[in-house]
Amino acid sequence: MERIKALKQISNQLEKELVICNIGFPSRELYHVKDSPQHFYMLGSMGMASSIGLGLAMALESYEGKEGRKVVVFDGDGSVLMNLGSLVTIANQKAQNLILVVLDNECYGSTGSQCTYASTTDLKKVAESVGFQKTFFFPESKKNIDFTTVLETEGPVFVHVKVKAGNADVPIIPLEPEDIKERFMEAINLTY
Amino acid sequence: MDSSQAVFDGIKKAGIDFVVSMPCVNLGKLLEMIECDPEIIHVPVTREEEGFGIAAGAYMGGKKPAMLMQNSGLGNSVNVLASLYSIYKFPILMIISHRGTKGEPICAQIPMGEATPGLMDTLKIAYVHPKTPEEALKLIPESWILAELGGAPLGILLDISFW
Numbered sequence: 001m002e003r004i005k006a007l008k009q010i011s012n013q014l015e016k017e018l019v020i021c022n023i024g025f026p027s028r029e030l031y032h033v034k035d036s037p038q039h040f041y042m043l044g045s046m047g048m049a050s051s052i053g054l055g056l057a058m059a060l061e062s063y064e065g066k067e068g069r070k071v072v073v074f075d076g077d078g079s080v081l082m083n084l085g086s087l088v089t090i091a092n093q094k095a096q097n098l099i100l101v102v103l104d105n106e107c108y109g110s111t112g113s114q115c116t117y118a119s120t121t122d123l124k125k126v127a128e129s130v131g132f133q134k135t136f137f138f139p140e141s142k143k144n145i146d147f148t149t150v151l152e153t154e155g156p157v158f159v160h161v162k163v164k165a166g167n168a169d170v171p172i173i174p175l176e177p178e179d180i181k182e183r184f185m186e187a188i189n190l191t192y
Numbered sequence: 193m194d195s196s197q198a199v200f201d202g203i204k205k206a207g208i209d210f211v212v213s214m215p216c217v218n219l220g221k222l223l224e225m226i227e228c229d230p231e232i233i234h235v236p237v238t239r240e241e242e243g244f245g246i247a248a249g250a251y252m253g254g255k256k257p258a259m260l261m262q263n264s265g266l267g268n269s270v271n272v273l274a275s276l277y278s279i280y281k282f283p284i285l286m287i288i289s290h291r292g293t294k295g296e297p298i299c300a301q302i303p304m305g306e307a308t309p310g311l312m313d314t315l316k317i318a319y320v321h322p323k324t325p326e327e328a329l330k331l332i333p334e335s336w337i338l339a340e341l342g343g344a345p346l347g348i349l350l351d352i353s354f355w
Contacts, residue, residue, distance in 0.1 A: 022249070028256070040252070040278075042275055043275070043279065044271070044274070044275025044279060045245065045271060045272045045275045045276035046271075047241070047245075048241070048242075048244075048245035048248075048272055048276060049245075051244075051245025051246045051249065052240045052245045052246070052248050052249035052252075053249060054235075054245075054246050054249060054254075055210075055212075055245065055246035055247055055248060055249025055250035055251075055253065055255075055257075056249035056250065056252055057237075057249070057252055057253075058233060058235065058246075058250060058253075059210065059233075059249070059250045059253025059255045060253050061250075061256070062233060062255075077246055083239075083241070083245075085237070085238030085239050085240055086238070086242050086245075088235075088238055089235065089237055089238055089242065089246070090254075093235060108265075114336075125276075129286040130255070133301075148321060152242075169350045177280045177281075178281055178343075179277075179281075180280070181252065181280045184252060185252050188252065188253065
């Protein structure tokens, strides 16, 4: 399926979860199909989505315990490859409330679909080899992504979703970076 | 006053409760103190850039973050500082072991040591330069207040002679 469809299907199954979304077209597509103050859209810093998600998840876990709100990261194959060390840190820190979704189109989609190594290097196997114990795989042919089991699984969870290359024709996000951050922090609504 | 103890006391006084780190030989004692403190979440990272990402997430989750790093790691972090910290206005305290300064025994540390203040200036990141443990104890909590008010990173450059 197309990435925008995967983003729509997954985000529509989220309620309380907080979302960190990768730079470029993934954020634009998510904003287009479903906007929420519970979404943090990255406008720069390629590769940092999983790291931002880990920091947020660890902070929330420190107040709420493992029953607390979950953090869902929408990352890409190129971005994961840029910050592979992050997988090692996440697996070792064992954030139970973190779900890392890699929407893998085997290319750098936002810059003209140049190939990544994800067509030959299996990112799910990479995640498993660095210590992720809970991994899921959705092939590109999958018509419907049921996220129920993923959301019920104790993290850190690695979800590998193969998607078609290409971007939807969606405009840039009309929000200032500070506004994205401020409304996200208000949505977290810390009462500690 | 012991230099590592002074930096630790400054961090505690600032209310820092989330620390990401890459080691430096000069930060060794401080890292042990951070690791042993039950009020501080300590996340050793694989690369400084990653640490800045983690710290930004922790800040949005209500934490007061600091990074313990060697100045060589500033080079690994330029893009995240510019296109995440600068545009979204994230605060963080950067506790930096400044290698390549007077007394440096390793020649490879010299170029990055010399480039560090200029890089900080180019990135418009303010920094202080405590020369003694007493200065560090005073400047670190003040620096966090400035970082949080300004929504920006603030550097604490600690030369070889500081330790």
